[in-house]
Amino acid sequence: MLRGLTTVSFFADDVAAAQAWYTEVLGTEAYFAHEVDGHTAYVEFRIGDFQHELGIVDGRFAPHGRPGQPAGPVTYWHVDDVDAGFERLLSLGATVHEKPVERGPGFVTASVVDPFGNILGVMYNQHYLEVLAAARP
Structure with a gap:
């Protein structure tokens, strides 16, 4: 049923700042960006040996809100x-x-x-x- 990792999504209230930080961490630019209402709402990086995807999503689109403390898998x-x-x-x-x-x-x-x-x-x-x-x- 599960065939492999496609995209890991992180959330950020400031997508542009997160994009800049992850560009520094990963040593590569995002290859894809999407705007909503004139603001960057999503960016995606392809990284590593298998080009796995790391997406940064505007926090307002988190499906169940965002906890006050880091949590989850x-x-x-x-x-x-x-x-x-x-x-x-x-x-x-x-x-x-x-x-x-x-x-x-x-x-x-x-x-x-x-x-x-x-x-x-x-x-x-x-x-x-x-x-x-x-x-x-």
């Missing part, structure tokens, strides 16, 4: 060095959600809260690297 993005990635996110203005934790051999996770209230997870995952190696000729 954590999506982890593979990084080669969790400690370095975690520290870089903090240096760019994110705050600690969960410090790096080794979950088992080949699995380390950490998460931050971005300046817009979304939880961003980073993970070293040996299975991700195995899938990537198998996908390359």
Whole structure:
């Protein structure tokens, strides 16, 4: 039934500020933007080995409102060095959600809260690297 990750959506009250922050974090520009009433309401980045999509949606379009505290599932993005990635996110203005934790051999996770209230997870995952190696000729 589930075939793969298509888009992870984050919400921000200031989409332009979120776009600028994520452009710095990701090192790439958004490839798509959509306006509503003359304001940017959605931007989308394609990132990583499989060009997964990260969308930033105007907070007024959150389907069930936005909680006062960061909440919900954590999506982890593979990084080669969790400690370095975690520290870089903090240096760019994110705050600690969960410090790096080794979950088992080949699995380390950490998460931050971005300046817009979304939880961003980073993970070293040996299975991700195995899938990537198998996908390359």
